[in-house]
Amino acid sequence: MEESTDFLNWDRTQLNKHYEALKEKYAGYKHQAMKLDMSRGKPSPEQLELSISMLDIVTSRDRLTAMDGTDCLNYGGVDGIPEAKQWFASMLGVRSNEIIIGGNSSLTMMHDTLSRAMLHGVRGSEQPWGKLPAVKFLCPSPGYDRHFAICELLNIEMITVDMLQDGPDMDAVEQLVSQDDTIKGMWCVPKYSNPEGITYSDETVDRLANMTTKAADFRIFWDNAYAVHDLTDQPDHLKNMLDACTDAGNADRVFMFCSTSKVTFPGAGVAAMAASVDNVNAIRKQLAVQTIGPDKINQLRHVRFLQDLDHLREHMKQHAAILKPKFDLVLNKLESELGGNNIAAWNRPNGGYFISLNTWDGCAKAVVQMAAEAGVTLTEAGATFPYGNDPRDRNIRIAPSFPSLNELEKSIEVLCICIQLASINKILTA
């Protein structure tokens, strides 16, 4: 009879023996004094190289006017040049007049949009959100730590909602927003969610668009960071949220965000937001006070380099060709090291930048700390939950994009050793 791989079926002798063997392996890795970073969803140098010719595409010899005649070198255009609006509109499936172009960072656009809501309210607000005794946001979790950090900075109370396999737990969401008018908004990473790689189902999108909210000025911050970041030939499909909101008679409900950070360069990209024409007009009025406008030459550079949707898709396939082997390596390694041990569960996303792994309850912090001591930096345990507090202390976000395959292999080996050590320790000390 084959020996069971399930740790729960092992006796203490078996566990102790395995624990000692793992500790020895761990010590060996620790001795190597590695410095491996799997903490952030950062493109690798090879991916950056895919767009390097963009740096040669707008030179002193090129036309520097936008299609409407705007001199891109001079002042003008707080919300972007027409061709950049067209390009982002086609990527997000909206119309040009529903787009506002920003600077290098979509995170900045989200922060600014929420800041403005606090200071002035949004279209339809009776008063600035910051004047209210409390403002709350729904935070499907695990989620993106930097969304949560913005809420914390702005003193917005975060309410955790579970992520299910087809998006946030909509029963919970619908109940919460229907009863509490201090719940003013919600964070969503609707496609290849950070960190679980889940894409919201059509039903989830429709329920979000149609649900009754007690706050009349409720807003969904729709961070479509991975809109075109597919890893496979069978990419997930995301229903158009602006259309869904419009169809539901709630056109103003959604603010969509995206950027080229993981298309061209995180350090020199272009961000954009999309919303109803009424929302866009209201925001543009404030932007006219806030800025002389974002870099128009970089918009030209992007539009000329990325061309159209077909070209973008080909470009993203090149990203996938670099990323997919890394995801596969991680997934295969997790399977070979932990498969059947019954101590961890992980997802197999069709796109995005992360693999989310759940340990046994109460083990994630210990694992992340052990890995760090062996030179492998993971996203801080808890970071994927509001206030950095994972109530079950089990979620670990793996970001395989930046390290080389070789580094990745070592990192995952270390990670798997740490997970086993923490799990066995949990049984032995139970």
Added chain:
Amino acid sequence: MEESTDFLNWDRTQLNKHYEALKEKYAGYKHQAMKLDMSRGKPSPEQLELSISMLDIVTSRDRLTAMDGTDCLNYGGVDGIPEAKQWFASMLGVRSNEIIIGGNSSLTMMHDTLSRAMLHGVRGSEQPWGKLPAVKFLCPSPGYDRHFAICELLNIEMITVDMLQDGPDMDAVEQLVSQDDTIKGMWCVPKYSNPEGITYSDETVDRLANMTTKAADFRIFWDNAYAVHDLTDQPDHLKNMLDACTDAGNADRVFMFCSTSKVTFPGAGVAAMAASVDNVNAIRKQLAVQTIGPDKINQLRHVRFLQDLDHLREHMKQHAAILKPKFDLVLNKLESELGGNNIAAWNRPNGGYFISLNTWDGCAKAVVQMAAEAGVTLTEAGATFPYGNDPRDRNIRIAPSFPSLNELEKSIEVLCICIQLASINKILTA
């Protein structure tokens, strides 16, 4: 005896005759249906051409790492790359660790800094400014309309302070800030002020640095937009405000701002702010939540193109060579058309982007409207005062940089006709 040119010495017959002649000239210009814009301090195409080779300076064949090894294409660096900090530090006469680099727009940095003060307070605030019943700012006027617009957007009450020949009326400033703790800050354009081209004297700088403010968290927003924008070989000297504040024991008092908008490209420049290390550290903490960081490739581009202070000075001399003839034309024309009429007074700045002109009280609006009807767009009358309200309705801001010499000549002719018409009209209807 020579005829007096002073309108006040003329009798009604002389005035009526001149009025009719002017009206005929005015009608002639109106008939030409010109479209001339002197409304904004916008560099001309010839000035933009001075920096055009900057577009060729960072290509795919160049090193794309910062001096500290940062890959400028990737994530990292919320406050700028070291060489950009060094460059702006040398321009502003501060140290690198007193610099934060922003995106394309210094106006955005000012808006964001003030927004953060409203939402969170500044270093040393007992609470966010936005939680106070009232927040007031001193606004030396005439001043920059976009500063005033930010205050209006943020519901900050503006208190007008007169501009004198060596800066704001410091007696008034000192009295106001010593008595009212709701006065939290002050706008300053300390060198070649917008619109008067006045540079603050050393004494003014020292008094601003040393004055006792009732608000412990008082901040001066020091918009050094024209720091290196000299027009003559005898440029104005501005005392270093951060040094002065530090010497006075008020190191945290000043936020300095500047940009390359009028050095390289308004549409694709780099902005920066400077402040005490403590202020910078406090802001950097918030920026880490607010953004993934500004465009680092554009910072590289700027540093490599602008090189050092000597090179910058040579570059700015080329700007001056284009701008000076325009300023001279305006000044000569004003002198030849209005000199001795005793109906207008204007400044002769050594730098900056504007010529400020005062008509007789109550004439500015009429002049600007008449000019507009003849196809010459000036900055809206009143715009140089808080709430767009020039109490004496006399200030007109002339922005000579953008039009060609030929266009400028016609524009000033029209302007001078309109000033004469409005002035004579004032006497005749008095």
